[in-house]
Amino acid sequence: MRIDRLLLPILLSMLLATPARALVVEGRVVRVSDGDTVAVAGKGGIEKIRLLGIDCPEKAQAPWGPRAKAFTQGKVAGKTVRVETDVQERDKYGRLLGYVFVGKELVNEALVREGLAMLYTAPPNVRYSDRFLAAQRVARQAGKGIWNSRDGLKQSPYEFRHGGRAAPASVGQPALGGGVAHAPERTGGGYATASETPVETPFVANTRTGKLHEANCRWARKIAQGSRKGFSSAEAGKAEGFKPCGTCLRR
Ligand SMILES: [Zn+2]
Structure with a gap:
């Protein structure tokens, strides 16, 4: 059939242009x-x-x-x-x-x-x-599972594996020993937020004001991208000298 002969090269080229499919x-x-x-x-x-x-x-x-x-x-x-x-x-x-x-x-x-x-x-x-x-x-x-405020996780698995050291920058939630992550560029503890990668950490500090927030605090949401620094626990943020927000981290 004539149509097939015309279509075949087109279909083939479309197939080849498709990015490699996942294994x-x-x-x-x-x-x-x-x-x-x-x-x-x-x-x-x-x-x-x-x-x-x-x-x-x-x-x-x-x-x-x-x-x-x-x-x-x-x-x-x-x-x-x-x-x-x-x-x-x-x-x-x-x-x-x-x-x-x-x-x-x-x-x-x-x-x-x-x-x-x-x-x-x-x-x-x-x-x-x-x-x-x-x-x-x-x-x-x-507050499900590890996020439970009473007996939730105090350290991220990464921190636990690395004796309390926070995750490297550029990785959402850290480089595994498994080498999944790419070369970390540490910014000194905490999860720095890589611009193109959606990263969600439970706590966020404002490096301009020195305040530490829960990520869902209304003030946390207003922190400029360049002033955000993520942490897996409030303790990790406080250890770096950030002061707990009076709204979300009041005791
Ligand atoms: Zn807050």
């Missing part, structure tokens, strides 16, 4: 190491997967580490999942960096929504960071 691995979850690390038995054998864009509390950060693990187990253990990669396929340990789906549910997002993981944006892997950010905002405002 997709399908298989059964044979192990859940912790909230954000699972092993999947696919066609190519067993793949260890690090869930992208999020960071779960460590085992020793009880009860949250164990709870995050139990949640992931409940969602995926023994089930068939689809794992989608982003720009960077693997970390330096050879683990596949992925978004894990059970049916239509994105498990990475579910963990954040339940307050069992923190946003952990590591460019260039940002496909779902808007969704994770929105989920984290909801969880934090509802």
Whole structure:
């Protein structure tokens, strides 16, 4: 057919112009190491997967580490999942960096929504960071899980792993030992906000006024981009000399 002959080159060129699609691995979850690390038995054998864009509390950060693990187990253990990669396929340990789906549910997002993981944006892997950010905002405002004001997480998983040192700049919620993040440019503790990356930290300081706020405080929202400095805990901000806001951090 004549039409086909004309269309074929066009279709081919369209196909070639499409950016490389994410690698997709399908298989059964044979192990859940912790909230954000699972092993999947696919066609190519067993793949260890690090869930992208999020960071779960460590085992020793009880009860949250164990709870995050139990949640992931409940969602995926023994089930068939689809794992989608982003720009960077693997970390330096050879683990596949992925978004894990059970049916239509994105498990990475579910963990954040339940307050069992923190946003952990590591460019260039940002496909779902808007969704994770929105989920984290909801969880934090509802005081769910690690955001619980009574017995929530006192240190971000990153800080915990690094003996209290805050996350490097330019990464939403820090560089993993896993090497997911790109070269950090430290600005001295706290999560500095990378301009093109949506980053949500629970506390924000105004470097101009020296005041520390909860991120959802009305004053926090007015801080100019160049004067914002994020922190994972109020303690971390105070340790750098920022004074608690009288509105949102009054005791
Ligand atoms: Zn405030």
